[in-house]
Amino acid sequence: MLYTDKDPITKNKYDVRRYIMVSEDSALKNSQPVLGVGLLADDGSKHHNSHQRLTQSMAQLIINSTLDFMWCVDPDRFGLLAFNQSLSDYFLRERGIQIGIGMRPEDLFPPGKYVTKWHEIYEKALTQGMYSEDYPVYTGTRFLQLTVNLIREKEKVIGISVFGKDETERKLIQDALSDNEEKFRLAFMTGLDVFYIATLDDGLIIETNNVFEEVFGYTREEAIGKTSLELGLYAHPEDRARVVDALKSKGFVRDLELTGRKKDGTLITVSLSIRVMMLGGKKHILGVIRDVSAIRWTEKALREADTKYKEMFENAIEGMDRVSFDGHPLAVNGAMAKILGYESKEELVALASDWGSRVWFDPIERTKFLALLQEYKTVQGYESRLRRKDGGIVWASHNSRLTFGEDGQAKYIDSFVQDITDRKRADDAAERIRAGFEQGAVPQALTSLEGKFLKVNEALSKLLDYPPNQLEGRQFNDVTHPDDTNLGRDVMKNLLENGENARFEKRYVTSKGSIVWVDVNIALVKDSSGKPLYFVGSFVDITTRKHAEDESRKFAEQLKMTLESTTTALSMAIEMRDPYTAGHQRRVADLACRIWSKLNISNEPYEGLRIAALLHDLGKLRIPTDILSKPAPLSHAERALIEEHALAGWDILRLVEFPWPVATIVRQHHERLDGTGYPDGLRGKEILKESCVLAVADVVESMASHRPYRATLGLDAALEEITRASGTAYCPDVVEACKALFIEDGYMLPE
Structure with a gap:
């Protein structure tokens, strides 16, 4: 359609307030x-x-x-x-x-x-x-x-x-053929894209440039005299049909994006342009092919990055927020709510609707912060004091970016916020250290070569919740966690023998029995002759960090449980769609994992294969239930619809980031060694080993179980079928491993 501004009331950002019509010039x-x-x-x-x-x-x-x-x-x-x-x-x-x-x-x-x-x-x-x-x-x-x-x-x-x-194609051909054949060949052969010439009637390639080999893996000599079908350049036959239809209807193809296949079987995304031309009195086609796989990969990466950013936002340990320039919170994560002492991010947004007055402690600090953003657009490491829900103060470091709207006005501020309260306290302590050991805010101690506290400062006394006179003269191991008593002694021994300083982490027990994690930096002090005198140590409380690390481990375990729950839920959804095959996926998963272990490929259970097996029929969610549960043989059309489930399952699972090739395993589980499978007709080593295992497990369980259109065929018939097709449809080693499970190990399918 012709673009017009038909709304006489709405004014766009360019102040065009009018009807736009078309008339003759x-x-x-x-x-x-x-x-x-x-x-x-x-x-x-x-x-x-x-x-x-x-x-x-x-x-x-x-x-x-x-x-x-x-x-x-x-x-x-x-x-x-x-x-x-x-x-x-x-x-x-x-x-x-x-x-x-x-x-x-x-x-x-x-x-x-x-x-x-x-x-x-x-x-x-x-x-x-x-x-x-x-x-x-x-x-x-x-x-x-x-x-x-x-x-x-x-x-x-x-x-x-x-x-x-x-005039792109005209100029390309005109430039290539303008002066003489040598100039044409130079332009043709040195192009950055694939150039080729083929006869129109039979599609034989009569010339191509060296980029053809770079993109498809075939040398110029291998390509000339062959057709695109003989070389297998089209990954999907329907793509070639689209090209032929376009040439018939329009006489050219321009920037048609499709999937190509390289000599080694790798699939790539290409952009194809074709123009019919006369050469030697006969119709030929001039084709230009550009490999756009990297571009599409980048686009995918950007989409994935966006998803990862959202996940990072929600799960980041650092606080993150988006606040409008006039001070209204638009989005915050849980870490930000935790920094400010709120129960949840929702509570923070609700109670701190005026971010400037409710969260920022000092209006002057915020005014300076906004001024820096307006001037430089980004601010890194800006330190300020923020007000907690309980009225307490927390020091924060802001890494922020200001985003402007289309009207050029400041719109919102995105910030990474780190709680630097502990660091600020340490900085203040470092300043006080100059006034002397006793008033220093950093916990410090002088320790004898035998491991006794000679002198402790007030900071260490507070950290361990002991008066200085109750620590001085005592062995440091008296207040050390029982599991760490040997650690400090071994470090001191090593320093006396080999070094001058060391750093390590250990646990102390306070007077109230609570555990404090500290980062210990210890140095050996010697006299002018090199004789060891004592140790000086400084201590940093890292209890919060240790707790955060524990939380991170718990979070990872929770993610694993979430993945398991999601997989189980999807598997149940499939069974609800096809109740006659209830338990099929679970039994296939159990058999597939047993076969995998039997093959001795890995000593560890293969979680990726188990998940793929549980979800291998996920694509059946797109198939009508009356076909899934039809109590009679399927028609040709119904069978074709059923066979789309492998590709449909892949289309769903490819959007999920598994650490295993789950989507590909599902896509290939109906492929066969001789190329008679679907959806891609893969052969031999083109098929993943996991898919070969899943294929055998799927067939054996299906034949050994009841179906709405037939009674069970029995386990013997199932084993006879995979034996008959071993080496043609199924991998021989997988078939033998499966048979050994049932015959030698006495394995039985779960109920």
């Missing part, structure tokens, strides 16, 4: 040659008669039926007045920009030569009227032939229309 009515349809921006409220609506509809139909670009801008600010679908699709696809009415070159391109170039183009039109020129688009890989004209109404210039015809 007056230039088309004079003696100049017709080069395109002009686009006119005008007050739509003046054009409500039926004739003009018909004119608009016809113009829109013509404009949007072309693959070329058409747009017009106002003659003053060069802002967009109208544009066709092709231009909108290009900017969204290539630049990630959703263009809109009123956008200027400065909004469409980064500052630099392209903004300057478009100003020159529009100004040239205003100066000399209609003209044409070739223009390389922003990516530098495509070319447009521009026709620029003025739109007039009653001799007044009201717009500048631009018709951009994509």
Whole structure:
């Protein structure tokens, strides 16, 4: 459709408040040659008669039926007045920009030569009227032939229309063949993309460049004389059908994205463009193939990064918050609520609706913080005091970024907030240490070579909750946790023999019996002759960190339990859809894991295979229940629908980040060694070993169990079937391991 601003009330961000309609360019009515349809921006409220609506509809139909670009801008600010679908699709696809009415070159391109170039183009039109020129688009890989004209109404210039015809393929071929065969070959062979020429009637490749080998793994000599089918370049037959249909209907293919297969079987994502040409009096095709796998991988990585960011936000140990610039909390995580002493993040958002006055302790500190953000956009390590729910003060370090809205106004602040209260206290203590050992805030002690406290400062006394006179003269092991008594003694012995300082962690027991974790930094003091005198030690309370590490371990165990619960829930959902196979997935999982252990591939149970087996029929959620539970043989169409479940299961599970290839195992569990399986017809080593194990387990359990359309065939029939197809459909070692389980080990399927 033609983009128009049809709402006379809503004002967009470029202050364009008008109807945008399409009318004929007056230039088309004079003696100049017709080069395109002009686009006119005008007050739509003046054009409500039926004739003009018909004119608009016809113009829109013509404009949007072309693959070329058409747009017009106002003659003053060069802002967009109208544009066709092709231009909108290009900017969204290539630049990630959703263009809109009123956008200027400065909004469409980064500052630099392209903004300057478009100003020159529009100004040239205003100066000399209609003209044409070739223009390389922003990516530098495509070319447009521009026709620029003025739109007039009653001799007044009201717009500048631009018709951009994509001349990329023409220029590529023209440049390649312009002078002589050698120049053509140089351009053809040194391209960064795959270039190839093939006959149109039978598809035989008659020439290609060296990039063909880089992308697909076939040398030029291997490719010439073969067809794409013989080389297996199309991973999916339907993709080739799409190419053939496009060539028949339009005579060309442009930027068609599909899945290709390399010589080694690796699947890649490519963009294909094809143009039919005459060569030696016979029709040929010139193809350009670009490997866009890295681009798609990057896009996927960005999506995954977004998911990981959300998970990180919720589970981060550091506090994280998003606060509007005027001081209203938009989002906080649990760690932030914990730092500020709230029970939950919801409570924090509800009670601290005015972030500036409720959370920040010192308004001057916040004012300075906002000023720095406005000036530099980011602030790192900004330290401030925050107010806890109970009124207490916590020192925090902010790493923050200010985000602006489309109107250029400050919108919100994202911050990582770290509780640095302990560090600030340590810093203050370091300052006081200069005043002497006794007043130092860092716990310190002088210890004899035999391990007695000679002198302790007030900080250590407080840490251990003993008066100094009750510590001095005592062995440090008297207040050491029983499990750590040998640790300090061994460190001191090692220092006397081999070194001068050491650092380690240990536990002390306070006078009240509570345990304090400390980071001990101990040094051996010697006299001028090198004779050991005593040890000096400083102690840092790391109890909070140790507790946090324990919490992290508990969190990891909780995640594992969540994964198990989710897997079980999905498995139950599948069984509810197909009650006749209740327990099938659980029995298959048990048998598959037993086979895996029998193969001696790993001494550890394979959790990934177990999960894949429990979810291998997940794709059946997309299949109607009347087909799943049909008490009669399935029709060909129903069978085809059932066979889609492996691919459907993969499509669901590929979005989940397992530490094992669960999605691929599920996709391949109906593949067979001889290529007769589905959905991809893989052969031999193309199939994962896990999928081979799951395939055998699935068949044996299915045949040995009752189905709605038949009675159980029995275990003997199941073992006979996998023996018969061993080496053709099933892996021989997997078949033998399965048979050994039942025959030698007496294994029985669970109830």
